Amino acid sequence: MRKAGGVTPTRDQIRHAYIAACLGEIQALKPGNVHRFADGHRMTATQFLDSAEISADPLTDPALRVGRRIRDAVAMTRERVGTNTNLGILLLCAPLAKAAEKPGRDLRRNVAQVLDTLDRDDARDVFAAIRLAQPGGLGSAEKHDVSEEPEVGLLEAMQEAAHRDMIARQYVTGFADIFDIGLSAHATALARDEKDMWPIVFVYLDFLSRFPDSHVARKHGAAVAEQIRAEAETIRESAAEMRDGTEREKLLLAFDKKLKADGINPGTSADLTVATLFAHGIINLVLHNRGVNG
Template identity: 85%
Template sequence: MILTRDQIRQAYIDACLGEIQALKPGNVHRFADGHRMTATQFLDSAEISAGPLTDPALRVGRRIRDAVAATRAHVGTNTNLGILLLCAPLASAAELRGADLRLDTARVLDALDREDARDVFAAIMLAQPGGLGSAEKHDVSQEPQAGLPEAMQEAAHRDMIARQYVTGFADIFDTGLSAHAAALVRGEEDMWPTVFVYLDFLSHFPDSHVARKHGAAIAEKVRAQAEAMRARVSAMEDGREREKLLLSFDRQLKADGINPGTSADLTVATLFAKNIINLVLHNREVSG
């Protein structure tokens, strides 16, 4: 039994809600706003973008473009470009009849072409993400000269979201889902599995958004701080003490204007993938 559009739409909204409910240092969450954005804006963005993101009549690139346009018109700022770039291929893959989301995502990525690149370039220009700059090849301000996979290949060494397009979303399926599963095995509950997904991304890779805005050295410094923070939080059992520690790190990052947005985007995509996989398993049990 394949997933319905409503199921995929709700899985996406639930992923966005789960991410915003988790205490992610430096990012916007229910414990603290930041960077001139609010948690409410992110929740509104999830609702308004869910329609075009899950429209089976649209190609992946057009889903991203229409979802960015809808978000921009409603919220007035870029809250979810990275989320949409990651979640649109997953939503398209969820519509296929296969039982393996990773394989289906690879099939979706393999089918992306110049039309998808044109729409994605337009979406990026509309969203105007911080620290965008320009590129010698496949600059988003120009007409694409190749398909979307080739354009993403050019940026993959410096951008974690582009990297997913050329690795079959390997970091989502390997790092993200593994971190979530490991947290559940340890008995983590409520927001904590999501927190550990975020900290795993932030401690494993220098955050692309931080690197674009502040440089590679600062991004590496934040990565090292996150690695130490993850170890300290893992060793603590008291949830309130964990929150105090993470909120202190949160205030420090925000005071310095540091927003690890790419790690948050990867967290949403991980939760979305997890929700899709769980729905497939549930539907299989019901129909079997």
């Protein structure tokens, strides 16, 4: 498909890129999070894989605005899976999916344009999605509380939460952490000849070691989130020095067991990892389509 300004992926290509990102993330050994090596937090890897399939259609529906995509995808997931497996993933991936539909090869610029169009209707749908998903540790906010009718557009509501929530921060920074940190960590791992799940693992560890995880902070407090960040930094450095995959797995599984025993789930770092993989997939699609179509 060719449009003015570049070659755009088809809806089916975007859908498959989203599912592949979710699959890749769940296949990777992400300490504290659900993955194929170990379930956790009363959730299973199968639930996350099912959620990806269930949410893919509304997430990539070109007829829907960003907020409606998130609301419909959360509703379908909640109805069929019965728990919140993907709110953060959907909040991050819906703008990326919308941006992928725009002409031109610059995904980052397209994302910025999508974010600039978000309005009060988007906020209303996202607030409804958050209420439906019932994320752990949500609490209430002094301004733009999701239990109330939004008085502003979605971007302004996200600005209010950006200092305490890494997902909201992506909305107000043009997904800077995805483009500058996540994709960079992925490229660095590939350049180091990491294979199979390891580039994804290092994306996750990079997010977890750079920022106190928002989900951990909401549920356990800022001090615990900072402690986990510092521990993750040590784990990441040790894993990078190892070349034996089995030894790496032992190191990460021990950290995984410790986190899950304490009820700690760095879910925001996992969500950012999915968004990074989705962005990487979209960029590759655009490059591939450009080559195929001239």
